[in-house]
Amino acid sequence: MTSQIITLEGRNTVHDALTSGRVIRSILISTTTLKDPKIKTIASLAGKHDVRLEKVRPDQIDHISESGNAQGVIAYLELPEPPSLDEILKTKTHPFLLLFNSLDYEQNLGALMRSAWAAGVDAVIVPNTGVHEITPVVAKVSQGAAAYVPLISMSLFQALTKIKDQAVPVVGVEVGLGQDYTKQNLTGPVAFVFGGEAASLSEPLKKYCDLFVHIPMVKKAASLNVSVATALIIFEKTRQERNVLN
DSSP, rough: OOOEEEEESSSHHHHHHHTTTTOEEEEEEEGTTTSSHHHHHHHHHHHHTTTTEEEEEEHHHHHSSSOOOTTTEEEEEEOOOOOHHHHHHOSSSSEEEEEEEEEHHHHHHHHHHHHHHHTOOOOEEEOOOSSSOOHHHHHHHTGGGGGGEEEEEEOHHHEEEEEEETOOEEEETTSSEEETHHHSSOOEEEEEEEEEEEEEOOOHHHHTTTTEEEEETTTTTOOHHHHHHHHHHHHHHHHHHHHHHH
């Protein structure tokens, strides 16, 4: 198993990482924030989990920070190799998966991973072309979500074959196809397939879809940003499931 180190910035992000059981290599804290209650809690948790804590000058934090808003604290977290799709399909009773035909911008991957984490997505699957790994930019924009949502890089055709073998419904999200996404039952196990920033779903990928949904838009708007479209779809699923429980 291989791992990589990602940078987490911000008091809430670092605090959440410390309470998650993830492996944190070290934490840097600005000397000007030592009296802040949240920073005190972070320092206490670091001691409890035997995480190396270093107090540094505020300009050092500013120099290292990639977000420009580290709030006086930076952590270096060890990101383990993500589980395989086979493992997820075997262990999850109701798999919740997102697949993307192509992603060209790290900011979009980071943003959609943030939404995926909040919505309880089990994995994000992308081909090994374009943006397909956790870079510093992806980690920064995801605000820590990159540490919790597995990012799997593999052929979408191989992934969809495995998904369909487990009878998980495949829902294509495509402009003008299928039902309004708010009118389609999205509860239960599902794999949503999206296009990318500049491309729709390819015809070969469409053949794997059991059904399609679309997001109604004003006619002059060709499409939404892929991270925005992702958020709308996955939170509609969580809304429907809350209604079922209630």
